Amino acid sequence: MSEPTRAEAVAAQREIRRDARLEWRLLWKALIALVIVAGVVVLRELFLR
Amino acid sequence: MSVEWLVVLDHVLVVLLIAFVALGTVPVLATAFQFAVLPLHSVINHYKRAAFYRPNVAVIVPAWNEGLVIAASIDRLVRLDYPQDRLRIYVVDDASTDDTPDIVKAKAIEHPGQVFHLRREKGGEGKAHTLNHGISRVLAEPWAEAILIMDADVIFALDSLRKMTRHLADPKVGAVTAYIAEGSADRNFLTRFIGIEYVMAQLASRRTQNVLGAIACLAGGAQLHSRENLEAIGGRIPTGTLAEDTMATFESQLRGRRMVFEPHALVLAEEPRTIDALWKQRLRWARGNVQVTKHYRRLWFRPSRVHRLGSLSFGLIWFSILLLPVLMLLAALGLVLLLLLHNDLAEFVFRLMWISAAVVFLFSVIFAVQLDPRTGLRSWREAILFQGIGSLFLMLVAVFPGLVEHYVLAPFGVAFTDSGRFAWLVAMYLWGPVAMLGAWLARLVERTPVGWLLSRVLLYIVGYGSLLCAITVDSYIKEWRRADASWSKTEKVGRVMG
Numbered sequence: 001m002s003e004p005t006r007a008e009a010v011a012a013q014r015e016i017r018r019d020a021r022l023e024w025r026l027l028w029k030a031l032i033a034l035v036i037v038a039g040v041v042v043l044r045e046l047f048l049r
Numbered sequence: 050m051s052v053e054w055l056v057v058l059d060h061v062l063v064v065l066l067i068a069f070v071a072l073g074t075v076p077v078l079a080t081a082f083q084f085a086v087l088p089l090h091s092v093i094n095h096y097k098r099a100a101f102y103r104p105n106v107a108v109i110v111p112a113w114n115e116g117l118v119i120a121a122s123i124d125r126l127v128r129l130d131y132p133q134d135r136l137r138i139y140v141v142d143d144a145s146t147d148d149t150p151d152i153v154k155a156k157a158i159e160h161p162g163q164v165f166h167l168r169r170e171k172g173g174e175g176k177a178h179t180l181n182h183g184i185s186r187v188l189a190e191p192w193a194e195a196i197l198i199m200d201a202d203v204i205f206a207l208d209s210l211r212k213m214t215r216h217l218a219d220p221k222v223g224a225v226t227a228y229i230a231e232g233s234a235d236r237n238f239l240t241r242f243i244g245i246e247y248v249m250a251q252l253a254s255r256r257t258q259n260v261l262g263a264i265a266c267l268a269g270g271a272q273l274h275s276r277e278n279l280e281a282i283g284g285r286i287p288t289g290t291l292a293e294d295t296m297a298t299f300e301s302q303l304r305g306r307r308m309v310f311e312p313h314a315l316v317l318a319e320e321p322r323t324i325d326a327l328w329k330q331r332l333r334w335a336r337g338n339v340q341v342t343k344h345y346r347r348l349w350f351r352p353s354r355v356h357r358l359g360s361l362s363f364g365l366i367w368f369s370i371l372l373l374p375v376l377m378l379l380a381a382l383g384l385v386l387l388l389l390l391h392n393d394l395a396e397f398v399f400r401l402m403w404i405s406a407a408v409v410f411l412f413s414v415i416f417a418v419q420l421d422p423r424t425g426l427r428s429w430r431e432a433i434l435f436q437g438i439g440s441l442f443l444m445l446v447a448v449f450p451g452l453v454e455h456y457v458l459a460p461f462g463v464a465f466t467d468s469g470r471f472a473w474l475v476a477m478y479l480w481g482p483v484a485m486l487g488a489w490l491a492r493l494v495e496r497t498p499v500g501w502l503l504s505r506v507l508l509y510i511v512g513y514g515s516l517l518c519a520i521t522v523d524s525y526i527k528e529w530r531r532a533d534a535s536w537s538k539t540e541k542v543g544r545v546m547g
Contacts, residue, residue: 027091030088
């Protein structure tokens with residue numbers, strides 16, 4: 001049975017940290033969606049005036 | 050009856066009808082809640098407890114007449130970026146009548162000690178029975194530390210298994226599931242709709258479920274259990290319902306084990322290309338969910354210290370999907386009766402309902418397509434038209450009052466008569482149920498010579514969401530009639546991208 005090397009373990013930890021960091025992008029994605037929705041609401045108000 | 054009593058009765062009726070419409074808005078609120086919680090996954094996730102972990106993994110592949118796909122699946126599995134001496138593949142051949150046994154036996158010779166052919170002489174009892182045949186063999190030996198349950202047609206990204214196993218380093222985690230993406234090489238309108246649905250239901254909803262601590266279902270195509278978890282639920286996948294995946298997920302969580310959705314582990318799956326095939330597949334899923342709801346009837350909305358399945362948030366998410374057609378019918382009924390009683394009030398409530406639907410829809414779609422930009426780019430039309438042209442039109446009518454009168458009719462010198470306006474309002478208020486009928490019609494016309502075009506046009510008009518609702522209604526009827534619940538397999542022909 002192959003035993004994991006230290007290099008593999010380090011690479012795996014690095015990958016976990018990278019994927020965890022990727023999750024922070026959810027905040028930006030939510031913000032983009034929010035800004036677009038807000039923009040549409042503003043446009044609607046301008047249209048209805 | 051005196052005038053005062055009639056006024057009281059009118060007030061009571063109005064409150065009741067508004068409550069009907071409010072209930073119809075619950076699924077919209079549930080979607081809003083899920084997408085509001087979703088960004089919290091950036092902070093509340095399992096990565097802090099994930100660690101480097103490479104257990105011995107036994108892969109169980111249930112196979113019934115999978116001759117077209119099984120060789121590619123095995124080849125892909127042995128190429129996974131995972132220590133090969135820690136990976137064994139058990140193909141459980143469910144009494145196949147095609148060349149599946151020969152192909153698997155050839156692969157077993159090619160990969161001795163790694164690929165195994167297990168044969169069930171009596172097949173057709175359902176996926177859970179097939180899986181249990183393999184699980185009992187795997188658990189009989191001490192070798193396996195984790196068991197990966199998958200479908201014969203799915204294709205795992207090379208790094209997906211190692212991205213799943215890292216969560217099992219935490220002993221509190223019982224199982225991990227991956228992101229099953231629609232992966233057909235020859236896409237059509239339906240598979241593109243499914244692609245968007247999977248982004249919403251998995252990359253968005255399951256991340257939210259990670260945050261809330263309760264997972265509704267481990268995807269049947271990719272569920273990695275720890276050995277301890279499978280042994281704790283009796284060493285077998287629960288049988289007796291059409292939703293064996295959901296039952297296993299619930300049973301694991303009821304024993305206090307955590308389930309994790311890993312959004313960065315990608316698995317491609319082949320999905321139905323026709324409405325009829327999708328209907329059959331989803332009817333099985335929907336009936337399974339009805340059975341699960343009944344089976345765990347003492348669980349809902351009863352918080353527990355052991356699991357989060359009884360939480361209010363999880364109940365809201367679960368029932369807003371299960372009862373969506375009922376809530377839609379209630380809203381339509383409420384609006385039409387309000388129209389008869391108080392025209393102005395009905396219009397106000399209608400606009401409020403559809404404006405909230407429009408805001409939530411816009412936010413969720415924009416958010417969702419960013420979660421999987423590849424699917425978002427190739428399926429942007431289906432993302433926009435997910436709720437259908439009809440619903441989009443209603444959203445526009447609600448958001449821009451007077452749109453039809455001033456911008457559609459007035460340029461032609463036409464104006465609504467009283468009866469015409471009444472008919473128009475009734476048609477709009479009844480759109481939800483009408484759209485479900487339209488989805489049902491789309492399935493019917495699909496079999497006609499021009500069905501390929503008609504069904505497609507109909508589906509774009511009524512929306513994919515209405516199709517899923519119509520299937521849910523069918524599941525109620527089939528369950529109520531106790532119709533034949535034998536397991537029928539979705540046909541797979543190996544269309545997944547390599």
